Amino acid sequence: MKEDEYEKLLSKAHLMIPAQEEEKNRLEIPKPSSFVQGKKTIINNFGQIVKVIEREEKHLMKFISKETAAPATLAEGKLSITGKFSAVQMNKIFNSYMKNYVLCPECGKPDTKFSEQNGVKIIKCEACGAVFPLKKI
Numbered sequence: 001m002k003e004d005e006y007e008k009l010l011s012k013a014h015l016m017i018p019a020q021e022e023e024k025n026r027l028e029i030p031k032p033s034s035f036v037q038g039k040k041t042i043i044n045n046f047g048q049i050v051k052v053i054e055r056e057e058k059h060l061m062k063f064i065s066k067e068t069a070a071p072a073t074l075a076e077g078k079l080s081i082t083g084k085f086s087a088v089q090m091n092k093i094f095n096s097y098m099k100n101y102v103l104c105p106e107c108g109k110p111d112t113k114f115s116e117q118n119g120v121k122i123i124k125c126e127a128c129g130a131v132f133p134l135k136k137i
């Protein structure tokens with residue numbers, strides 16, 4: 001590859017990283033550490049992640065199960081998903097969960113809580129006060 005072509009690729013790669021991505025890194029949310037064992041994919045640090053983002057295990061488990069279209073079981077802080085999924089796939093699913101259920105769409109902070117308002121499930125941001133309907137999984 002010629003040098004200027006390489007430069008072009010580099011600047012293209014930079015453009016593809018949204019500014020919000022850097023925000024997220026600052027929060028130090030652990031990345032899912034997953035590996036394939038036989039016909040299953042195990043997420044080692046599932047319990048740890050749930051603790052950091054302050055969400056219920058079952059909620060995140062349901063989301064992952066839906067995204068992978070595979071049953072998942074939880075034991076001792078480890079999530080076991082039927083099927084083989086790459087670390088990249090797992091990362092994508094976790095990022096999507098963060099975007100939909102943890103990070104405030106208004107201010108980008110993770111200081112959100114699930115709540116209920118007039119019988120409607122909502123996400124409330126404690127940093128900026130924004131309220132959003134909670135999407136069904």
Ligand SMILES: [Zn+2]
Pocket residue numbers: 104105106107108109125126127128129130
């Ligand atoms: Zn907010």
